[in-house]
Amino acid sequence: MSKYVIGIDGGGTKTLGVLADEQGNVLAQHEVGSTNHHSNPAELVKANLRELIETLLSKAGVKADHVVCVCSGMAGVDRPDDKAFVKAMMKEFLPNALAIPVNDGLIALVGGTMQAFGIIVISGTGSIAVGVNKEGVQGRAGGWGHILGDEGSGYMIGLRGLRAVCRAADGRTGPTLLQDIVLKHFGFNSAEQILGWVKKNQGSKTEIGALSRLVHEAYAQGDETARQILVEEADELALAAAAVARKLFANDTDYEIVVGGGNLRKSRPFFELFRAAVAKRLPGISVIMPRREPVEGAVLYALEQLKRLEKETVPSSR
Secondary structure, eight states, rough: OOEEEEEEOOOOOEEEEEEETOOEEEEEEEEEOOOOOOTHHHHHHHHHHHHHHHHHHHHHHHOOGEEEEEEETTTTSSSSSHHHHHHHHHHHHHHTSEEEEEEHHHHHHHHHHHOOOOEEEEESSSSSEEEOTTTOEEEEEEOOHHHHHHHHHHHHHHHHHHEEEEHHOOOOOOOOHHHHHHHHHOOOSSTTHHHHHHHHTTTTTHHHHTHHHHHHHHHTOOHHHHHHHHHHHHHHHHHHHHHHHHHTTOOOOOOOEEEHHHHHHHOHHHHHHHHHHHHHTTTTTTOOOOEEEEEEHHHHHHHHEEEEEHHHHHHOOO
8 A cells, every 4th residue: 555644834824735655756735724723713723724635635646544644844833732732633634644743943944954853043023943863852942932032033133123223313322224224114204203103013023023124124235233233133043053953963063054934045144144153153064045845844754753663663683
């Protein structure tokens, strides 16, 4: 009997799934809405997953009983309750499959490096560093949210940009191009109007995170304040990577750091600042752009876990 695996990249707005054979060849793919159970009703999540799996099976002409593993990478799936929730749904859709719910950072790591070990540093609206070593042990740094952490994230970069404008308006620091860029962006006449915007948006993490591009814009124009913000935030990301490396790799240097999130993937200058910071903290470790997408990482991780399970269950010969 042929065996198949399903990989799922479950995001906040969309979910991508692929069905592959034992060699990792993709036979079908499909996209549905969000499957984040922290921000959506359980009924909606279940309906989207049902559509995803049934469509994949139909497109590939595969029976549910022939799927032996499903790896679902989803934001926030770290706690036992989260994993149990996802496993229960997968059991209903794919009764014979080993269900492996993991943090979405893990499948991005595996897809990015095309290996089952390494470190991924993500700088999107939030930030986190996640790693896996060759023994399968996982570790992380960051991911504490915008109140307690999110250093190096779009939110922190955007917030520091706003703060820089306010500080310059007070005369606490010298002038910065960010003053003109930020005020022009909002259509404001003075920095004081920023306070009203923050109150109206209740300090929205998403809205403030989107302002990070203004800091990148100022940096591209040679602004020293923007340069300082990006250098320091890039170093915070490198610090998180180094913390994960100490936990997982000790004296081993045979691994890579792959980047994720819009700030590192879409801004080459910020990527280079991060790579320079890593070179200081972790000499000799390569920093790369992703080789494959996260959903492909979910497939690879599923296949690797099946191989690991087979090795553990096969009795050793004497």
